[in-house]
Amino acid sequence: MISGSFRLKTLSGERETLHTGSFQIVTNNPLVADSLSGRYRVCFLKNGSDREVMVKVRDLIHRRHRLLTAPLSGSVKPWETPYRSIMVSSDPCSAVDATSLDLIERAMEVINRSHNYLKTTKPSIDHDFQIVDLSLIESALPSAEAIGRI
Amino acid sequence: MVKEIERAGIPVVHICTVTPISLTVGANRIVPAVAIPHPLGNPELSPGDEYELRRKLVDKALRALMTEVDDQTVFDS
Amino acid sequence: MKLELGYIDIRGIRFGDHNAVEEGILVVNPEPLLKPVLEDPLIKTAHFEIAAPGESIRITPVKDVIEPRVKVEGKGGVFPGMVSKVDTVGSGKTNVLRGMAVVTAGPIVGFQEGIIDMTGVGADYTPFSQLHNLVLVMEPVEGFVQREYEKAARLAGLRTAAAIGELARNLTPDETVVYETPTIAETFSEELKNLPRVGYVMMLQSQGLLHDTYVYGVDAKRTLSTLIGATEVMDGAIVSGNCVSACDKNTTYHHQNNPVIHDLLAVHGQSINFVGVIITNENVYLDDKIRSSDWTAKMAQYLSLDAAIVSQEGFGNPDTDLIMNCTKLEKQGIRTVIITDEYAGQDGRSQSLADADALANAVVTGGNANELIILPRMDRVIGTLGYVDKIAGGHAGSLQPDGSIQAELQVITGATNEMGFNRLSAR
Amino acid sequence: MSTYRIVHYINQFFGQIGGEEQAHIPAEKRPGPVGPGLAFKQHFGGEAEIVATIICGDSWFNENLDLAKKTVLEMVREEAPDLFIAGPAFNAGRYGVACGTISDAVKTELGIPSLTGMYEENPGADMFRTKVLTVATSNSAAGMRKAVPAMAKLALKLLKGERVGASAEDGYLPDGVRRNFFEKKRGSARAIDMLLKKLSDKPFETEYPMPSFDRVPPMPAIKDITRATIAIVTSGGIVPKGNPDHIESSSASKYGSYNIEGVNDLTSESYETAHGGYDPVYANKDADRVIPVDVLRQYEKEGKIGKLHNWFYTTVGNGTAVASAKKYADEIAEKLISHEVDAVILTST
Structure with missing residues (x-):
């Protein structure tokens, strides 16, 4: 698989075209780490909070990585689930991606607000939250893998 | 914040x-x-x-402050 | 396309020794109906319960709500690609058991929400309190795989609704309404060409387990935005596989009775020219969002639309799809109105949406899903209250010692529907 | 049944003392209702009564703000009312500001529920609608007949502790709090109505206004930068080491002003960032990377700029969170003007 960004030579100079195949998944979900680490690059924040996952992703975006999946994926509300998995490009682009930044900042606002809510998530349903989070990030894999395939 | 300061009558360059x-x-x-x-x-x-x-960025910012603009302008060169 | 809906009004449901609709009463003999349900190895137990409007009954956790129908004339059968074989529906004649629904209930994951109260404050917020509900309560076998059990429960509901609908095949409808949609050529006819060309962009939740929607049996997340006939939607082409976000998920009943389609058809030929329906998905992968919204805008332009109504499903990242759809349409000069709901916090002071754009200047809201309500104790619970404490992580809904529930509106099935099914709003 | 006690605030005109020529009169208190207060009486249906009316000149209130607030608050306190009503002020600007100011003060300082009324374009409306329930009125006193019943109805709700409906239901200006209510039509029908209006370029009202993105015309360029005083403002959260003002790391509710007289370079010993919105390692190591004090000091010495203003102002803000910053941005702007700053370099992370 080719990774990184293609550089397209045009008459007006060089410009970036497409982020390609290579991606990483930032997660605090042990089930995602277990299930996907073998096949993909997974950055596992063990015992990390959903907020810490977002901070990690935000810092990557600041370092010019591009956000590939919606940070608030799923309709399980951020104040319900402790798990979050986000896909980010493995390699940096040439500039900070404004859309990625906008999305992560808005998502973090929602998360910040949600932490004012009472947290009573029970361990017995932990595994179900993990399964749903895994399913959400898995739903992005076919699209992510399709790119760069010729 | 840029807007409020500019609205008060002071030119602002946003880096x-x-x-x-x-x-x-x-x-x-x-x-x-x-x-x-x-x-x-x-x-x-x-x-x-x-x-x-x-220093070069500050130069660019000072130049922007010395330049008349009638619309939002990005000084990128 | 021309679809004739024959409405048979159901005024009550009772158990009996046979299955039939007799003078507006649905008589249910559970055994033959439950037999195919229980043949699924993943379903451990299944039984029916009946809930009528005004009764002191709480149904929870609700998975889906389905209106029983039967295809009497024309191509295809009910829920094509799911229950019947794949064939284009939306024309001919379909009989509808109006005033009732098959409701599926029971656990799929440990944090499920979805409450239908048949009386009290909660009943005001869910349209399903007004229906005679035949509730199919199911329980999975031990050690089930959620994804497989969701499918089993989904199909059980749809098949049961189909079996009930079959009872109406030879009945004479109480009311018959004909819905007709034009071809593209007809939208340029003499009587329509001077009316504004209006389209409907219907967004479908499509993100993974508990968040899926199926179009003719196809998982919507693996589709590009496409055109579908208004009467196809009315005739069961789209079904819900969505189990979370009770207040703003579209149940199968919502799709069958899509209010935007219904109301647009009602004024078609008078104040507007209803050109067509575009369905588009809400995926997790950002490039999919960009591609799908691009495609929506392209198709709207291709249809030469002047205006469009965009309806959303769910909360959070679908706000991104919603804003993308809206702004891309507006930038092409297509006037839009969007229908959404809000998560403005319990105090109503937070930003309502996770995305925003000045071009989205015409918004209809289904209300603030975070608003707190107190649901009084009910005499009878169908399903289990075991999830109420865990509903939405335990703090959006919690069971009080007196049996009442303090909850955010989001736990109520259909409360803030984003197709505009309800009268609820916020300012 | 005892009736609820209300104190009513009106200006010299509605107090029937006189027009603009009497606007200088200080606050005075009279027992019972006066002017519009009499109209309120019939709408209270005996459940509430105006026990006292405070009449105050608009100029006197606005020109002696602190004294006026203190005087009126004292007059209200003496009556120990259950509710305070100011106005309605319609489109009278100074009257509107006075109504907003005093009802906000009564509410926050005396803990007495308050209510006012004015036209939506009254400057007082913009300033106070999110603080005090403000019934929407027409732009002139001709609208009294409509304004009074709306205000009276809301007053009784407040007195009885009943739930306040949504702004569209109870007729007050949107106050930034989203409240649910049932419309007459379902959402899909409302969407079609709205679309038809939008299509025919008729005015329509969105049910959820998006956060606004207004623009400010650019100020003229600096003619002679070598004589200009330049100030640094940053949303990058640079603060003296230890964060003496305890600026929060996100959605900060305050800003800091810090003196850099004699500071030629920001070092890791003396400055850091309080911002939680980015990786702080680089800024903590050298805060000049966020605010270029070193370069500007050097330029000041070289005469390339007139002067580097001796204070810098710092906030914490994500690029996208705009609205919350408005309040302290106004305060910062005020300080900059009073210090005769000619231009600002604003840096964001």
């Missing part, structure tokens, strides 16, 4: 890494910065080179 955001918040004179964690620096450079980089 900002992500220019689309600067455009959204309504800055009129915009100078693109280096990176979010270090808008006016680059830790990979030697201290001398980093100062030089910052």
Whole structure:
């Protein structure tokens, strides 16, 4: 698989075209780490909070990585689930991606607000939250893998 | 914040890494910065080179302040 | 396309020794109906319960709500690609058991929400309190795989609704309404060409387990935005596989009775020219969002639309799809109105949406899903209250010692529907 | 049944003392209702009564703000009312500001529920609608007949502790709090109505206004930069080491002003960032990377700029969170003007 960004030579100079195949998944979900680490690059924040996952992703975006999946994926509300998995490009682009930044900042606002809510998530349903989070990030894999395939 | 200061009658140059955001918040004179964690620096450079980089950005900002604009303008060269 | 809906009004449901609709009463003999349900190895137990409007009954956790129908004339059968074989529906004649629904209830994951109260404050917020509900309560076998059990429960509901609908095949409808949609050529006819060309962009939740929607049996997340006939939607082409976000998920009943389609057809030929329906998905992968919204805008332009109504499903990242759809349409000069709901916090002071754009200047809201309500104790619970404490992580709904529930509106099935099914709003 | 006690605030005109020529009169208190207060009486249906009316000149209130607030608050306190009503002020600007100011003060300082009324374009409306329930009125006193019943109805709700409906239901200006209510039509029908209006370019009202993105015309360029005083403002959260003002790391509720007289270079010993919105390592190591004090000091010495203003102002803000910053941005702007700053370099992370 080719990774990184293609550089397209045009008459007006060089410009970036497409982020390609290579991606990483930032997660605090042990089930995602277990299930996907073998096949993909997974950055596992063990015992990390959903907020810490977002901070990690935000810092990557600041370092010019591009956000590939919606940070608030799923309709399980951020104040319900402790798990979050986000896909980010493995390699940096040439500039900070404004859309990625906008999305992560808005998502973090929602998360910040949600932490004012009472947290009573029970361990017995932990595994179900993990399964749903895994399913959400898995739903992005076919699209992510399709790119760069010729 | 850019808008409130400019509205009060003082010209503002906004040094900002992500220019689309600067455009959204309504800055009129915009100078693109280096990176979010270090808008006016680059830790990979030697201290001398980093100062030089910052000096050039400040020059650009001062030039922007001395330039008449009638619309939002990005000073990127 | 021309679809004739024959409405048979159901005024009550009772158990009996046979299955039939007799003078507006649905008589249910559970055994033959439950037999195919229980043949699924993943379903451990299944039984029916009956809930009528005004009764002191709480149904929870609700998975889906389905209106029983039967295809009497024309191509295809009910729920094509799911229950019947794949064939284009939306024309001919379909009989509808109006005033009732098959409701599926029971656990799928440990944090499920979805409450239908048949009386009290909660009943005001869910349209399903007004229906005679035949509730199919199911329980999975031990050690089930959620994804497989969701499918089993989904199909059980749809098949049961189909079996009930079959009872109406030879009945004479109480009311018959004909819905007709034009071809593209007809939208340029003499009587329509001077009316504004209006389209409907219907967004479908499509993100993974508990968040899926199926179009003719196809998982919507693996589709590009496409055109579908208004009467196809009315005739069961789209079904819900969505189990979370009770207040703003579209149940199968919502799709069958899509209010935007219904109301647009009602004024078609008078104040507007209803050109067509575009369905588009809400995926997790950002490039999919960009591609799907691009495609929506392209198709709207291709249809030469002047205006469009965009309806959303769910909360959070679908706000991004919603804003993308809206702004891309507006930038092409297509006037839009969007229908959404809000998560403005319990105090109503937070930003309502996770995305925003000045071009989205015409918004209809289904209300603030975070608003707190107190649901009084009910005499009878169908399903289990075991999830109420865990509903939405335990703090959006919690069971009080007196049996009442303090909850955010989001736990109520259909409360803030984003197709505009309800009268609820916020300012 | 005892009736609820209300104190009513009106200006010299509605107090029937006189027009603009009497606007200088200080606050005075009279027992019972006066002017519009009499109209309120019939709408209270005996459940509430105006026990006292405070009449105050608009100029006197606005020109002696602190004294006026203190005087009126004292007059209200003496009556120990259950509710305070100011106005309605319609489109009278100074009257509107006075009504907003005093009802906000009564509410926050005396803990007495308050209510006012004015036209939506009254400057007082913009300033106070999110603080005090403000019934929407027409732009002139001709609208009294409509304004009084709306205000009276809301007053009784407040007195009885009943739930306040949504702004569209109870007729007050949107106050930034989203409240649910049932519309007459379902959402899909409302969407079609709205679309038809939008299509025919008729005015329509969105049910959820998006956060606004207004623009400010650019100020003229600096003619002679070598004589200009330049100030640094940053949303990058640079603060003296230890964060003396405890600026929060996100959605900060305050800003800091810090003196840099004699500071030629920001070092890791003396400055850091309080911002939680980015990786702080680089800024903590050298805060000049966020605010270029070193370069500007050098330029000041070289005469390339007139002067580097001796204070810098710092906030914490994500690029996208705009609205919350408005309040302290106004305060910062005020300080900059009073210090005769000619231009600002604003840096964001």
